Amino acid sequence: MAAYLIRRLWQMAPTLFGVVLLVFLLFKGFGGDPAEILGGLNATQAQVDAIRQQLGLSEPLWTQFGIFLKQIVTFDWGRSWATNESVAHLFATRLPATLTVMVPILLLDTLLAIPFALGVAYVRGSLTDRVIMIATTVALSISFLVYVIVGQYVFAFQLGLFPVQGWSDSLATNLRVYAPLPVLLAVAVSLAPTTRLYRTFFLDEIGHDYVRTARAKGLTERTVLLKHVLRNALIPILTNVAVALPGIFVGSFLIEVFFSIPGLGREILLAVNRSDYPVIQAFAIYIAVITMVVNLLTDVLYKLVDPRVVLS
Amino acid sequence: MSAVIEAPLAAPAPGRRSAGVWSAAARRFRSDRVGMVSLAVAALFLLLVVASALGLVAKDWQVERGVPDAPPSFVGPRAQAENVAAAGPSGPNVDISAVDPLAPRYQEWAEAAKKYQTTAAARAATLPFGADRLGRDVLAKAIKGAQVSILVGVSAALLATTIGTLLGAAAGYFGGKVGDLLEWVYNVFTAVPGILLIFAFAAVFGRGIGSVVLILGLAGWTGIYRLVRAEFMKHVVRDYVRSAEAIGAGNVSRMFRHILPNVSHVILVQLSIHVVAFIKSEVILSYLGLGVGVDEVSWGTMLSEAQSELILGHWWQLAAATIFMAVFVTAFSLMTDALRDALDPKLRGLE
Numbered sequence: 001m002a003a004y005l006i007r008r009l010w011q012m013a014p015t016l017f018g019v020v021l022l023v024f025l026l027f028k029g030f031g032g033d034p035a036e037i038l039g040g041l042n043a044t045q046a047q048v049d050a051i052r053q054q055l056g057l058s059e060p061l062w063t064q065f066g067i068f069l070k071q072i073v074t075f076d077w078g079r080s081w082a083t084n085e086s087v088a089h090l091f092a093t094r095l096p097a098t099l100t101v102m103v104p105i106l107l108l109d110t111l112l113a114i115p116f117a118l119g120v121a122y123v124r125g126s127l128t129d130r131v132i133m134i135a136t137t138v139a140l141s142i143s144f145l146v147y148v149i150v151g152q153y154v155f156a157f158q159l160g161l162f163p164v165q166g167w168s169d170s171l172a173t174n175l176r177v178y179a180p181l182p183v184l185l186a187v188a189v190s191l192a193p194t195t196r197l198y199r200t201f202f203l204d205e206i207g208h209d210y211v212r213t214a215r216a217k218g219l220t221e222r223t224v225l226l227k228h229v230l231r232n233a234l235i236p237i238l239t240n241v242a243v244a245l246p247g248i249f250v251g252s253f254l255i256e257v258f259f260s261i262p263g264l265g266r267e268i269l270l271a272v273n274r275s276d277y278p279v280i281q282a283f284a285i286y287i288a289v290i291t292m293v294v295n296l297l298t299d300v301l302y303k304l305v306d307p308r309v310v311l312s
Numbered sequence: 313m314s315a316v317i318e319a320p321l322a323a324p325a326p327g328r329r330s331a332g333v334w335s336a337a338a339r340r341f342r343s344d345r346v347g348m349v350s351l352a353v354a355a356l357f358l359l360l361v362v363a364s365a366l367g368l369v370a371k372d373w374q375v376e377r378g379v380p381d382a383p384p385s386f387v388g389p390r391a392q393a394e395n396v397a398a399a400g401p402s403g404p405n406v407d408i409s410a411v412d413p414l415a416p417r418y419q420e421w422a423e424a425a426k427k428y429q430t431t432a433a434a435r436a437a438t439l440p441f442g443a444d445r446l447g448r449d450v451l452a453k454a455i456k457g458a459q460v461s462i463l464v465g466v467s468a469a470l471l472a473t474t475i476g477t478l479l480g481a482a483a484g485y486f487g488g489k490v491g492d493l494l495e496w497v498y499n500v501f502t503a504v505p506g507i508l509l510i511f512a513f514a515a516v517f518g519r520g521i522g523s524v525v526l527i528l529g530l531a532g533w534t535g536i537y538r539l540v541r542a543e544f545m546k547h548v549v550r551d552y553v554r555s556a557e558a559i560g561a562g563n564v565s566r567m568f569r570h571i572l573p574n575v576s577h578v579i580l581v582q583l584s585i586h587v588v589a590f591i592k593s594e595v596i597l598s599y600l601g602l603g604v605g606v607d608e609v610s611w612g613t614m615l616s617e618a619q620s621e622l623i624l625g626h627w628w629q630l631a632a633a634t635i636f637m638a639v640f641v642t643a644f645s646l647m648t649d650a651l652r653d654a655l656d657p658k659l660r661g662l663e
Contacts, residue, residue: 015500022504023512143595247505273602280512291503
């Protein structure tokens, strides 16, 4: 196990190096000149040159890459160009809001989709099944934006069941007052595709021999589905949740924008709009690291769920 | 034995050749009723896009032809608001020309103004599907928006498919060092979550139709790369490829004249799937202000305008953009499903 972990961590190095190189070259090659962005419209040439000197932009490319690497390793990104807030602080203060919304969404989505998908798989091939499948296709073709716009309008503005938007400093208030509507809308939208996906997982398992054996033993369809099929289908479901996990750090930026939730997703979007390069670069690299670590943890988890899996 | 040797001699009569992959797929597709209907709807939309691009329809979407926020015709004109202007002054104007320093030039200006006389266009109280905040026809906007959104989706999908196919073919065909290098590039691109990658590209490429195509294409090729690579790895060791090598076909010829036609069905299905995904992404990017420019219209910019209109009870722009998009995307998705079933019968029944 230890050897496996070390090898996997070692394998991450080239990928991580590639991500750093990609981000560096992307902003160096295609992005605007940081000195001119920082200087603003009224900066004189002397001021721009001074900023360039300060940021080390007149150094050769290799030295600049060295500075970039040093920033990453020491977690010292300096400050946001727009708000002068340190990037590390930005990251730490925006993460809780994102998690407050995203963790309930992921949990509810997974926990609700499993029984729904089981139910649909139970009536597979019937008219109900076909109608549900067609309805989800149509529902999926409507943009996520429309659901949120209409949902916010109807539930918050017209019916007044929830606040239209807002956020507070207390976790309890956030969970009770501000998070329910965003969570509800996001789950309502993601439930259909998740159910569809899980249904295919269940149907894949239903074709296997052990299911036939279980039926031949005289077990009821319910027992077969709940005890045999469900346990085996948990593996692809786990994979799917693992794939979605890094996403909870990026946050559903649309939800955050709509409901003015001060999370990471909204912060990234603001950074893009303000050409705030340090923030975008830092987020891209750290989220990539988190993604890789989560993927590794998932592979280890497989071993726990399914003893047949050999880690190699 | 002789029968085996003679078999090629007794070649099938002309016109009785066994059906090829494509004609067999076309036959399967034609027998799929849902697929045919959705194909017709999608074709209708593409026709609309071409007509709109050529300027046959919706050319004057920027003309303000209705009153601001004019309701749809089937709703009827809005009731006149009770905001009567304050009563004007009564009695003759006081002649102040003696003290007004500009008075001598009024005549001259009135003459000059006559040269630029414009007639205020009559503004309709209602339009077939209503008007937006400026009085522009929502129907024309939705058609123009369809042109932009669909063109962006298709171009971005073509770009992503080209990148994915070229890299996937190289990785699968050559393997070894080239394969490792491309795998590394793939790992790097997939290590960053998709939306973050899109944002990073958006930060450096800026706005505009071309940028959106570039952003989506560069961020979205990885899935196609993976599939094409797997297909090429499978095909490169097959006998027909070795035969091609034996008759002196070069690497490029083997990759693109021999193997590519045999995996093109996979690529076609992927292209189709990506069109839908990219249209949805374009709508979201445009909504966030990272997409098409301000003087262009797409379904995304319509939705972002519609959000503030809805608060005032003007639902028609939201409805128009939603209906157009829902119909096209549903038809295109169903067509993709039918296409996949027809081209790759092995996958049938997976969904």
